[in-house]
Amino acid sequence: MAREWAMDHHQTLQSHLASQGADADCAAVIEALAEAARELARQIAIAPLSGIDEGAATVNADGDVQKALDIVADNLMRDALRRAPVAGILSEEVNLPETVNAAAPLSVAIDPLDGSSNLQNNISVGTIFSIRPRGRDVLSSFFEPGTAQRAAGFFVYGPQTCLVLAIDHRVDLYVLHPTLHEFILAKSGLRIPQDTPEFAINASNRRHWSGTVRNYVDECLSGAAGPRGRDFNMRWIASLVAEAYRILMRGGVFLYPADSRPGYREGRLRLVYEAHPMALIMEWAGGSASSGRARILELSARSPHQRAPLIMGDVRLVRDVDQLHEGVEPLFETSDAPLFARRGLFR
Ligand SMILES: O=P(O)(O)OC[C@H]1O[C@](O)(COP(=O)(O)O)[C@@H](O)[C@@H]1O
Ligand SMILES: [Mg+2]
């Protein structure tokens, strides 16, 4: 007999949200996303991942090459959100936020397919989302700090399709049951395991990093004999959702810092639909997320696709990186950049 998750009496996403008294509008948005994710998981499973049949390459608002599945994912997610109580949608794949129903209470920022630059390798990819109250107008919801988020989460399309959901100050894990076709609660109240000596960074960028980041990684690499006094393990999956999932399961720290390459002076990851939702998930699972100089949840974007450095995971490991930044002038980010102010371009 194969082993299965001890799925909590087959409690579905819908029944669990209702039993926990989740806000009805938030629940409707999450359920709409889950429906789209079920279909996206199915399409990923049958699509060519190699890029062979993809036709002409297009680029998104940020200049990233779009894969055919990026477009499929974007259409599925935005179609689903248009049927939910949503005022506006900001998608990685679209230049400007879309207005859906200006009177609706919530707005959603979304990375429809995260990790897609490595899709051809059949690694885990995912969908990241951030649910926020509608601001004075549709645009302004996306320029609030991350503390304004009502809920956030990500789906992983991997060996198992799952949903990690941060809502009402807890983080729950649901797994898509392959025959019931429902997201079933697998664990409520995830907590990041502490003191796991493990870091994740794309070390091929070492020559572009600041001295601070280089110092931190060198200290980890020097192991038990070095200043951190422990042997560290290293991981790099190149898929943010898979890295975040690993941290929730095993602990450790993830870094995508700013570096000196053109276009990377504020890091690679996008603040509103990558760093903000991951930061909420980390904090509500007992961890933290920082840019090295500020708490990610306190940063506001100056433009929809604003980037930010992201260091996330175990509170103590994130604090070690923050401490190395103390008193060191920013090398790449300028301190007058609106990323460091409370509001940005549209105000
Ligand atoms: O290829 P790099 O520079 O290591 O970057 C990997 C990072 O880029 C991303 O793929 C960016 O996300 P998208 O695939 O949504 O653009 C993250 O998932 C991942 O952490
Ligand atoms: Mg992404």
Ligand SMILES: [Mg+2]
């Ligand atoms: Mg993406």
